[in-house]
Amino acid sequence: MADTPPGSPKPKAKEKRPAPPQNQKIYKGVKKRQQKKMRKKERDMKNGSTEQVLAFDIRDLRNSLNESENDADGTPVVSEEEKESLLPELGTEILVKVVELSSTGDALALQEGGQSKQIYLVPFAVPGDIVKVKVYRHVHDEGYTLANFISVVEPAPTRDDARVRCGYFSKCSGCQFQMLDYGEQLRVKRRIVEKAFRNFSNLPPELIPAIQETIGSPLQYGYRTKLTPHFDGPPGFLRRNASKRAAFKERPDIGFMMKGKRTTMDIEDCPIGTDAVRAGMKAERERMAYEFGKYERGATIxxxxxxxxxxxDGFEFAGVPIGAVKVEADTYVDWKTCITDNNARSTEYVKDYVFHNLANEFFQNNNSILPVFTDYIRQHILPARRPESIKYLIDAYSGSGLFTITLSSLFQRSTGIDISDRSIEFARTNAEANNLSESQANFIAADAGQLFHSVRYDPDETVVVLDPPRKGCDADFLAQLLRFGPRRVVYVSCNVHTQARDVGLLVRGETGSSTSSAADASNKVNEKGTRYEIESLRGFDFFPQTGHVEGVAVLNRIDSAGVR
Incomplete structure (x- = not known):
């Protein structure tokens, strides 16, 4: 996500300086070459980026295709020069047949009737589809072509467009799986987890257990408790010159990015949002119809x-907000509203647990799956053998306390830690709201990289829960975790690729950089010899209709003598 909202003015340009002396020019040239070398090194890192995930999928498919492209002696049937000449010109419309889905959610396809085995990256298609696409970019270095979806010419047996509930499907950049049966979506996400650990963990297959079936969401639509539509600045707005202001003449398009374009698409309704969020979206669009003149640049809503x-059985709730959505259960009534103020406080319930958060801060955006998800973590946080041997919980990257609070009753003491002071303040508020004492749920504001300097638990009696951001765990933190050596680790992640990379380091017992290539990280074993084995791997579908999957990895420490 960008550091500044769309349309924000950039700082004023600095005054021109005189040309640097010759030695400074040489220095700048060296520095530029060093930066270029660093960028190449970064490309070699297993950072779990979309580009790198896609590169693995392209490589695997290309390897399988190359076997059929070569003669018996390995000589290519079609040369690289001939392949290049067979590529369609940009802007050409062609037919392609989808071979498989990539881990990014887009499809990998081959041209129908074409002599070249060029791979085409196509959105909104599934294996077996024959679709018409428009070619818009050849990625020569990576050996594939980007194409825009136009229409389905011959649908695959698994495709049923009657399942699609959104009028913006195939145009909006989200929700690319709506044409698939939900069971098939879950199978696709299981394969994504499998490929993540095959490609990013740097572990031999025998150390990776079979990936369990993906746990589905109780709601496949109407599940998102947070959406952030946006609008661009007015026509003629110049970011580089803040003194020149343009004005909106009418309400701008409000919505999400179009697939394959840097253009905001006007979206009236988003069916994956909850009823309250969809009502809020409608209200905000109506407000903007009258207040668009107040804005001089784009913004996110x-x-x-x-x-x-x-x-x-209590008193009747007074002062129900206008537009509140009523959800009735056996013993209570929930009134759900939509907050649009970034600094307001939001409230959510996970079963009987209550959580307050700053509205714009992170909290899981699919409340319907949270009871299932937290129950699963609760069932697997302790070992099956001698569960009583684990007495302490450390919740790294704890946020506002979801895991610390929902797991606290299983432990003598629980500690959550987060780098954000504000998150820790809310976590303490949430512990109090759930009637937990400080000894049951303690929270510390500190860098997770310094976690074990703040907590003094016996590692043989401790389990650590990790729930880092998409980039995964910091290298220093992983090294520190291995030095501490807790008996058990439960790693939760919204990016199964960086999760696989980090789990690979823990299984190998390496203290090298968590973002280094496999070659750089090899042989950097921690001094205690601590390493782990993977007990189980499973995905959770927090975002139905999309290619995203949440991963849960359960690890057990293996002592130097091989004792678990």
């Missing part, structure tokens, strides 16, 4: 669901 829960 926050839509966050918040819940007020009232027991059925």
């Amino acid at each position: 926050l839509l966050r669901e918040s819940t007020s829960r009232v027991p059925k």
Whole structure:
């Protein structure tokens, strides 16, 4: 995500300086070459980026295709020069047949009737589809071509467009799986986890257990409790010159990015949002129809669901906000509203647990799956053998305390830690709201890289929960974790590729950089010899209709004598 909202003015340009002396020019030339070398090194890192994930999928498919392209003696049937000449010109419309889905959610396809085995990256298609596409870029270095989806010429047996509930499907950049049966979506996400650990963990297959079936979301639509539509600045707005202001003449397009374009698409309704969020989206669009003149640049609109829960045997809830959505259960009524103020406080319930957060801060955006998800973590946080041997919980990257609070009753003491002071303040508020004492749920504001300097638990009696951001764990933190050596680790991640990379380091017992290539990280074994084995791997579908999958890895420490 960008550091500044769309349309934000850039700092004023600095005054021109005189040309640097010759030695400074040489220095700048050396520095430029060093930066270029660093960029190449970064490309070699297993950082779990979309480009790198796609590169593995392209490589694997290309390897399988090359076997059929070569003669018996390995000589290519079609030369590289001939392949290049067979590529269609940019802007050409062609037919392609989809071979498989990539881990990014886009399809990998081959041209129908074409002599070249060029791979085409196509959105909104599934294996077996024959689709018409428009070629817009050849990525020569990586050996594939980008194409825009136009239409389905011959649908695959697994494709059923009657399942699609969104009028913006195949244009909006989100929700590319709506044509698939939900069971098939879950199978696709299981394969994504499998490929992540095959490509990013640097582990032999025998050390990676079979990936369990993906746990589905109770809601496949109407599940998102947070959406952030946006609008661009007015026509003629110049970021580089803040003194020149343009004005909106009418309400701007409000919505999300179009697939393959840097253009905001006007979207009236988003069916994956909860009823409260969708009502909020409608209200914000109506407000902007009257207030667009107040804006001189683009902005992002926050839509966050918040819940007020009232027991059925209590007093009638007074002052129900206009537009509140009523959700009735056996013993209580939830009134759900949509917050648009970044600094307001939102409230969510996970079963009987209550969580307050700053509306714009991170909290899981699919409340319907959270009871299932937290129950799973609760069932697997302790070992099956001698569960009583684990007495302490450390919740790294704890945020506002989801795991610390929902797991606290299983331990003598629990500690959550997060780098954000504000998150820790809310975590303490949430512990109090759930009637937990400080000894049951303690929270510390500190860099996770310094975690074990703040907590003094016996590692043989401790389990650590990790839930880092998409980039994965910091290298220093992983080294520190291996030095501490907790008996058990449960690693939760919204990016199964960086999760696989980090789990690979823990299994090998390496203290090298978590973002280094396999060659750089090899042989950097921690001084204690601590390493782990993978007990289980499983995906959770927090975002139905998309290619995203949440991963849970459960690890056990292997002592130097091989004792678990």
